[in-house]
Each structure stands twice: as C-alpha cells, then as structure tokens.
Amino acid sequence: MSHDQSEMGGPTLEFEALLRHFVERAETLMGSQARMRDLIRVNNDLTSNLDLPTVLRRIVEIGLELIQARYGAMGVIGDERRLEQFIHVGMDDETVSQIAHLPEGRGLLGALIDDPRPVRLASIAADDRSSGFPAHHPPMESFIGVPIRVRDRVFGNLYLTDSRNGRFSADDEELAQALAGTAGIAIENARLFEDSEYRARWSTALVEVSRRLMSADEGDELDVLVERLRHLAQADLVSVALVPADDEGTIVVDRAVGLGADSLVKMSFPVGDTVAAEPLWTGEAAIITSLADHASHGFEEQSMLGNAMIIPFTTGARTIGILCVARAQDRPPFAPRDVDMGVSFAGHVSLALDRTEVRVTRRRMALLEDRSRIARDLHDHVIQRLFATGLNLQATAVGADPETAAKIMAQIGEIDAAITQIRQSIFAIRRDPDTTSSSLRARILEIVDRSDGQLPHRPRVTFLGPVDLLADAGLTDDVSAALTEALANTVRHARATRVDITVSAVAGQVTIEVVDDGIGIGDVDALSGLANLRDRAAARGGTFEALPAASGGTRVSWSVPV
Structure with missing residues (x-):
C-alpha cells in the first residue's frame, strides 16, 4: 500500500462511521415521527368514540399496534382495589376457554395496582413479583404496564406483553404512557357521555311516570x-x-x-x-x-x-x-x-300509593252517597206510605165488626213491624262496607248477620233510645258478648222458629231482651252460657233474667246501668 493510500484510509473510515450514525439517527427520528403521527391518529380515534366498552377494547388494540406487542389487556380497578373487569386482546377463543380463570389482580398485576407506576421488564418470569401463569396460558416474556388515570383516580392499568422486537425499549415505555394519558381523556369523555345518557333515560322515565300518575284516574299504576x-x-x-x-x-x-x-x-x-x-x-x-x-x-x-x-x-x-x-x-x-x-x-x-288510596276513598264515598240516597228514598217515601196506609187501616177498623177489626189490627201490626225492619235496613245500608264500625248498633247487626242460616228465620231487631250515645267501647264489647251468648243458647237449645231482639237505652240502663218461641227454658243451671251472662251483668252491677215468655218459649233479659 502506498503512503498516499494509508493517509486516505483513516478519514474514509471515520466518514463512513459518521454517515452510518447520521443514517441511524435519521431512521430513529423518522420512526419517532411515524409514532407521533400514529399517536395523533390514535388521539382522534379514541376521543371521537363515546361508547365506553368500545373505547376500552380499542385502547388495548391500539397499544398492540403502536408498541408492537403480541398480547395486551386492560384491567379496570374496582372499589376494593382488585380487578373488576379484564379486557384482553391477542388470545384466540379456544385458548381463553382452556384457561381456568382470567387474572384477578394478584402477583405482578396486583403490584401495579398497589403501586401505580410504569413497569417495564425484559422477562416476566425473572421478576420476584410474578406469580406465574395458569395452565394452557400462552408463554409471555417481555412486559410493560402503565397506569391509566382519570382525573386524580387510577381507573386501571394497560398491560402489554411479548414485544415483536424481542424486548420493549424506553421509547416503547414512553409511548405507552402517552397512550395511557390519551386513554384517560377518552375514558373520561365516554364516562361523561354515558352518564348524561343514563340520567337522560331516567329523567325521561320519571317525567313519563309523573304524567301517568297525574292523569290516570283508574287502574293501579304501581x-x-x-x-x-x-x-x-x-x-x-x-x-x-x-x-x-x-x-x-x-x-x-x-x-x-x-x-x-x-x-x-x-x-x-x-x-x-x-x-x-x-x-x-x-x-x-x-x-x-x-x-x-x-x-x-x-x-x-x-x-x-x-x-x-x-x-x-x-x-x-x-x-x-x-x-x-x-x-x-x-x-x-x-x-x-x-x-x-x-x-x-x-x-x-x-x-x-297515595293516589291508590285516594281512588279507594273516592269510590267508597261514591258508594256511601248512593246508599244514603237509597236510604233517604226509603225513609221519605216507602216508610211514609206504609205509615199512611196503617193510619187508614186503623180508621177503617173503628167502624168494622169485632172480627174484621181484629184482622185489620193484626195487619197494622205487621205494617209496624215492616216499618221497623226497613229502618234497620236503612241503617245497615248507610254503613261503610270497607270499615268496621265500633258503634253498638253496628256490632249488634253484625252479630245478627252471623246467625243467618242457623235459625229458620232471621231474628227481628228493635232499637229503643240512643244506644250508640250511651255505650262506650268497653260497654259495647260487653253488650256484644252478652247478645252473642244469648243467641248461641237459643240456637243450640231452644228449637225456636222466631227470635225477637230488643236493645234499649232508657233511664240510664242499657238492656238486651231476647225472646224466642222455642221449647222453653229447661234446666237453667245446666246452661253454662247463661251463667256467663249472669257473671258479666254482675260485674257491671246489672241484672240478668231467663224466664218463660208469656206466649211460650223463653225471655232472656240482660241489663246494666250506664
């Protein structure tokens, strides 16, 4: 080699090395620029979607694409700082079905929940915090985990594993954090939108229900x-x-x-x-x-x-x-x-419930008004006509022969009895059927109603004096019990075809008199029910009698002072 060639070798090598360095830097810058463009595209993609489940899965898919990972997942943290949801991408359905259970937030994933800072590992298995994989889980080597924050709260974590480049770089970690920041904004937007939709649905329903409650006069809206x-x-x-x-x-x-x-x-x-x-x-x-x-x-x-x-x-x-x-x-x-x-x-x-009660009360009042009208018509028209008929018959009897006059007077008695019965019916139909009255008159009629079917004919009831005004709650109970006992004895022992009941409030005394046309009094001492009547009267300082009636049968009288 000549002297000139040796002098040129050094600078040439240095130039080539410098040129390669510039090329590598340029490639790195171009790669970073491409990633930045991808991140901007991701920002637009994520922030334009307002469906929360779609946003969560899309974040994981974009993470795989940007950072060149084979597997990705997002763990949503619940109230007890454990995974509430686990959205995963990369494993096929068959593999997922073979895994006993998805992660629950323990081991390495749990460590990231407890200490929400980025984690980047070349080997998952080499980390002390790793708890291993369940059976049938695909092998995974490299790992990146970054927290996703929504305002001041950690919403969850983004996990990426198995880099297609062998291991994750510092740039990959930085890009994952940038994606997590964008994800936080997207999740917040989706949450706000979903919350507004949720409240709008409830508000619309509440308005509709209110309108229905206010307009409905019939039917049970509950x-x-x-x-x-x-x-x-x-x-x-x-x-x-x-x-x-x-x-x-x-x-x-x-x-x-x-x-x-x-x-x-x-x-x-x-x-x-x-x-x-x-x-x-x-x-x-x-x-x-x-x-x-x-x-x-x-x-x-x-x-x-x-x-x-x-x-x-x-x-x-x-x-x-x-x-x-x-x-x-x-x-x-x-x-x-x-x-x-x-x-x-x-x-x-x-x-x-209030409106239902109002409707029931309104129907009850309408029924009572109808009953009052019927009772008024019976009193003002039917009873007056019967009374007038009785007076005319009485006048006719004056000029008739004794036998005819006796027959006419007997019919006048029947008319008087019919008037008494109609008056009792008037009182009965004026009672509220949906309530239990505590008045003595009402209690007496209820007891008589219960005796229907036990006697050949319904007992005839007559009230004399202000019985409801003189009887308080305690006396009403005693009088009702006394009448029940007297009627029961009549039904069981008298073999009567007719029973007359008179309840009177006269001269400071309330008296019940039960008269039947049966077989007579028999052995008074053997009738334990009569002993009960005597004891009940004595407890109030009153009197009790059970005697033969003037026309046959038995007359029972129970009287107490007021």
Missing part, C-alpha cells in the same frame, strides 16, 4: 312503575314492602316483579330480621353487597341475588315502606348514581 324501574335499573328483582300502620314491627311485601316474585308477594317478616331495618330507622338508602346472605330457607330463588339497593320511602312524616332493587350475583353492582335515581323513583312509589 305495577307499571315497578316494572319500569326493573327495566331501567337492569334489575333481576324489584319489590315494594310496606309497614302496616297498626304493626310497625312487621313488613309486608306488597308488590314484586322478577326473580322469585311470586313467592314473595303478601309475605310478612319481622322488620328486625330483614335488611330493611336500618334504612327504615335512618330513612337513608343503602347498598347491600349480597342479598343472598340474608335469604332465609325456602327462598331458593332469592339466594341467587347479589348486589341490591334498599330505599325507604315516606308519606308525610312517616316512613311507610322500602323499595328493593336487586341484581343476580354475576351482574355488575349498583353505583351511587343508581341509588340517586332509585330515590327519585321511590318518591313516585309514595305518590302511586
């Missing part, structure tokens, strides 16, 4: 409301349970739709033994993690229920019941926004 709530909340069971006003220690299931509804309706439970106890006492809604834990034996269908909302509702100042909205154990749990919407629906449940 069934429609409960079914609508089940659809909106995507629930498996919705039930309405009420606390009776006269027994606040008990709760009764009034309505239910969904899983096991038929076995629940009309069931009653002690409040203290149910999950409704605390919400009823505090007036605050609660979320139950597993309703199955509270399902008693015999409620197998309810044992499949998991997360549930227990929402109390009120009428005025009183908490009258609870609304229970439940999902099956394998369904997503309810969120606080679900409770907010459920509370709004619970208010409509109260309104539906």
Whole structure:
C-alpha cells in the first residue's frame, strides 16, 4: 500500500462511521415521527368514540399496534382495589376457554395496582413479583404496564406483553404512557357521555311516570312503575314492602316483579330480621353487597341475588315502606348514581300509593252517597206510605165488626213491624262496607248477620233510645258478648222458629231482651252460657233474667246501668 493510500484510509473510515450514525439517527427520528403521527391518529380515534366498552377494547388494540406487542389487556380497578373487569386482546377463543380463570389482580398485576407506576421488564418470569401463569396460558416474556388515570383516580392499568422486537425499549415505555394519558381523556369523555345518557333515560322515565300518575284516574299504576324501574335499573328483582300502620314491627311485601316474585308477594317478616331495618330507622338508602346472605330457607330463588339497593320511602312524616332493587350475583353492582335515581323513583312509589288510596276513598264515598240516597228514598217515601196506609187501616177498623177489626189490627201490626225492619235496613245500608264500625248498633247487626242460616228465620231487631250515645267501647264489647251468648243458647237449645231482639237505652240502663218461641227454658243451671251472662251483668252491677215468655218459649233479659 502506498503512503498516499494509508493517509486516505483513516478519514474514509471515520466518514463512513459518521454517515452510518447520521443514517441511524435519521431512521430513529423518522420512526419517532411515524409514532407521533400514529399517536395523533390514535388521539382522534379514541376521543371521537363515546361508547365506553368500545373505547376500552380499542385502547388495548391500539397499544398492540403502536408498541408492537403480541398480547395486551386492560384491567379496570374496582372499589376494593382488585380487578373488576379484564379486557384482553391477542388470545384466540379456544385458548381463553382452556384457561381456568382470567387474572384477578394478584402477583405482578396486583403490584401495579398497589403501586401505580410504569413497569417495564425484559422477562416476566425473572421478576420476584410474578406469580406465574395458569395452565394452557400462552408463554409471555417481555412486559410493560402503565397506569391509566382519570382525573386524580387510577381507573386501571394497560398491560402489554411479548414485544415483536424481542424486548420493549424506553421509547416503547414512553409511548405507552402517552397512550395511557390519551386513554384517560377518552375514558373520561365516554364516562361523561354515558352518564348524561343514563340520567337522560331516567329523567325521561320519571317525567313519563309523573304524567301517568297525574292523569290516570283508574287502574293501579304501581305495577307499571315497578316494572319500569326493573327495566331501567337492569334489575333481576324489584319489590315494594310496606309497614302496616297498626304493626310497625312487621313488613309486608306488597308488590314484586322478577326473580322469585311470586313467592314473595303478601309475605310478612319481622322488620328486625330483614335488611330493611336500618334504612327504615335512618330513612337513608343503602347498598347491600349480597342479598343472598340474608335469604332465609325456602327462598331458593332469592339466594341467587347479589348486589341490591334498599330505599325507604315516606308519606308525610312517616316512613311507610322500602323499595328493593336487586341484581343476580354475576351482574355488575349498583353505583351511587343508581341509588340517586332509585330515590327519585321511590318518591313516585309514595305518590302511586297515595293516589291508590285516594281512588279507594273516592269510590267508597261514591258508594256511601248512593246508599244514603237509597236510604233517604226509603225513609221519605216507602216508610211514609206504609205509615199512611196503617193510619187508614186503623180508621177503617173503628167502624168494622169485632172480627174484621181484629184482622185489620193484626195487619197494622205487621205494617209496624215492616216499618221497623226497613229502618234497620236503612241503617245497615248507610254503613261503610270497607270499615268496621265500633258503634253498638253496628256490632249488634253484625252479630245478627252471623246467625243467618242457623235459625229458620232471621231474628227481628228493635232499637229503643240512643244506644250508640250511651255505650262506650268497653260497654259495647260487653253488650256484644252478652247478645252473642244469648243467641248461641237459643240456637243450640231452644228449637225456636222466631227470635225477637230488643236493645234499649232508657233511664240510664242499657238492656238486651231476647225472646224466642222455642221449647222453653229447661234446666237453667245446666246452661253454662247463661251463667256467663249472669257473671258479666254482675260485674257491671246489672241484672240478668231467663224466664218463660208469656206466649211460650223463653225471655232472656240482660241489663246494666250506664
């Protein structure tokens, strides 16, 4: 080699090395520029999609594409800092079906949840935090994990494994973090959109239900409301349970739709033994993690229920019941926004119950008005005509022969008895059939009604004096018991075809007189029922008699001072 050639060799080699360096830098810059263009494209792709499940899967797919990984996944972190969802890309369906279970947030994935900082590994197996793979899981070597933050909260983590370039570089880690930042914005946008759609659906439903409740005059809207709530909340069971006003220690299931509804309706439970106890006492809604834990034996269908909302509702100042909205154990749990919407629906449940009660009251008042009109017509027209007929007959009897006059007077007696019976009927039809009256007159008529079918003819009842005004609740109970005992003895022993009952309130005494046309008094001492009547009268300082009637049969008289 000549001297000139040796002098030229050094500079040539240095130039070629420098040129290669510039080429490599240029390729690196071009690659970075291409990745930046891809990242900008990804930004547009992710932020333009507002469907949350689609966004989550698309983030993983883009991560595989940008960072050249074979497998990718996203773990969504739940309330207990464990994986609530695990979206994976790269494994075929057959491989997934052979794996016993997907990751639950332990080992290396759990470490990233507990300490949300980027992790890049050349070998997963070499890391102390790795817990290995389950059977049939494909082998994975290199690993990148980066947290995805939504505002100040870690939403989840992006996991990428098995780099197609052999291992992940620092640039790959930086790009993964940039993708995670974009993912956080996309997830937040999708969440806000989904939340607005969710609230719009509930608000529309609430408006429709309100309009229906306000416009409907007939029909039970509570069934429609409960079914609508089940659809909106995507629930498996919705039930309405009420606390009776006269027994606040008990709760009764009034309505239910969904899983096991038929076995629940009309069931009653002690409040203290149910999950409704605390919400009823505090007036605050609660979320139950597993309703199955509270399902008693015999409620197998309810044992499949998991997360549930227990929402109390009120009428005025009183908490009258609870609304229970439940999902099956394998369904997503309810969120606080679900409770907010459920509370709004619970208010409509109260309104539906109030309107149902108003309709029942209105129908009852209409029925009572009709009955009052009929009673008024009977009193003003029928009784007056009978009374006038009786007077005319009485005048005719004055000029008739004795035999004819006796027959006429007998018919006048029958007319008087008919007038008395019509007056009793007038009182009966004026009573509210949907309520139990506590008046003495009403109790007497109820007792007589119960004796129908036990005697050949219905007993004839006559009231004299202000019996309802003089009898308080205690005396009403005693008088009712005395009449029940007297009638029972008549039915069992007298063999009577006719029974006349007179209840009077005269001169500070309330008296019951029962007269029958039976076989007579018989052995008074053998009748234990008569002894009960005597004791009951003596306890109030009154008197009791059981004597033969003037026309045959028996006359029983029970009288106490007021």
